[in-house]
Amino acid sequence: MASITLGGNPATTVGELPNSGNKAPGFTLTKSDLSNSSLEDYKGSKVVLNIFPSVDTGTCAKSIREFNKEAAGLENTKVLCISKDLPFAQARFCGAEGIENVEMLSDYKTGQFGKDYGVEFADSAFETLHSRAVVVLDKEGTVKYTEQVSETADEPNYQAALEALNNA
Known part of the structure; x- marks a missing residue:
């Protein structure tokens, strides 16, 4: 269980991020078109999991924009932005923001x-x-970097995540 804060107030998560060096847990999530996507779909690519509470909060929106900007120049890398928002809200946000x-x-x-x-x-x-966190995976799905952001209102360390990608 991670001890973090939400607006300065104590909060906890149900567990800990996966350990570096371990295989990432598999998942099945829903895309904006309501189809399923699994971790297996990204095998062979480096992957950044940008995890956050909701696209409708300022810091979450900023993290999506920042990773969108950085992802444009990354080779063989997929940036997955993951929340519990409905796919319709995620699609609306991306359409309004030009996120591609x-x-x-x-x-x-x-x-x-x-x-x-x-x-x-x-x-x-x-x-x-979801709390705010970043997980970087190599092409084989091995965890190379994790960050559990200690204050939910704060942005993740983009630079550290990008450096981990370069070393993945």
Whole structure:
């Protein structure tokens, strides 16, 4: 269980992020067109999991924009932006913002991703939503970098994630 804060107030997650060097837990999430997407779909590519509570918050929106900008220049890399937002909200956001270089995925159906990756809030006003975190995977799906952002309102360390990609 990770101890983090939400607006300065204590909060916890249901678990911990996967350990570096381990295989990432598999997942099945929902795309904007309501089709399924699994971790297996990205095998052979480096992957950034940009995990956050909702596209409708300022910091989450900023992280999507920042990773979208950075992803444009990354070779053989997929940036997956994951929340429990409905796919319709994710598609609306991307359309309004001109987001084209990241893939939006939703954990709204089962919430299993949030549990398996240890990012689901166990308490607080955001209970059952995802905390802000980044996980970088190499081409074989091995975890190379993780960051559980300690204050949910703060942005992730983009530079550290990008450096981990270069070394993946």
